[in-house]
Amino acid sequence: MNRTSGAILVLSGPSGAGKSSLINKIFNDIGSTYFSISTTTRSKREGEIDGVHYHFVSQEEFKREIDEEMFLEYALVHGNYYGTSLGPVKKALKEGKLVIFDIDVQGHDAVQNRLADITTSVFITTPTLEELKKRLLSRSTDSAEIIAKRLDMATREVQRISEYDYLIVNDDLDAAADVLITIAKAARMKIPTQQINEFVQMWAL
């Protein structure tokens, strides 16, 4: 019964906290997963591939998809739209996969509102703001202005850690990966409320 239904793992945390590295590291250890690829209107960074890192679309196209209710959640961040398309998520859940989301606290809100029964959420961050700043400066993909915005957003987002099921302080990638694998494996054991209700109804017959 536990293995047939899909479930959701939400990962949030500042850009630069190492979410992508962690996801790459655990991917092979946690079984059948679908990594939700966000759709965005922001410009492609060097090395990013359309359909792998993001679905890159125009503002016009994004707004059309909003109107057609094709998003599980979306948000406007630093002037760019980011969203999660509903279709592929539903399909992956039907196939019993663990759907992994890399989304912000607003996105987490939206997922909790619609799919709380099968959702486990993890906030991933650096030990300190100082450390985050160091990492963002060293990866040198962002302008000073963007880094300032990211640090500002991070400072606001950490205030909401207690809304998450788990916190991982990523000060050691291997240790953080071990914790995330443990959490991801348990996340898969969540059963949809509808399925529980059916079980309860049948139980005493």
Added chain:
Amino acid sequence: MNRTSGAILVLSGPSGAGKSSLINKIFNDIGSTYFSISTTTRSKREGEIDGVHYHFVSQEEFKREIDEEMFLEYALVHGNYYGTSLGPVKKALKEGKLVIFDIDVQGHDAVQNRLADITTSVFITTPTLEELKKRLLSRSTDSAEIIAKRLDMATREVQRISEYDYLIVNDDLDAAADVLITIAKAARMKIPTQQINEFVQMWAL
């Protein structure tokens, strides 16, 4: 940060669903644990040892401990008191242990009210009421009257499964044990709200 604080794993479910067998089976696989021993006023069954299966006390002693607020939770079931003493739980949490509770839905309520931030809960049951009846009859430790009461209580308790984080349908002991180990390992990763608040306050300094 994740490993230093204790956490709680609540197991509920009908007597006869295999909770004790499961706990014995997983004990060696999930690291440092403290199994909370309930205090009760019911009579000792054959083979039960005071201080191992329960702390057996008189009604008078139990009521005195209620007055002295020495219980995390307690309840009156089938005319007997069952309760969880607070002292050993606090000590085990301070030592960073995973505290395992085998308690009913009322006890789960009480734990959620006081320690929700570090609590993970699992409801364990047989596939059907019929199967539970079969198991209770075959273990022949209870009178027909007690079995009838247990079945009645089970029927009411399964209605509240959706209050639990996870459901395990114990139709195969090995498979159920694997799921419980996975859940127990993740349960240990919960961080107390107080510790999260301290982290958040220090993060941007």
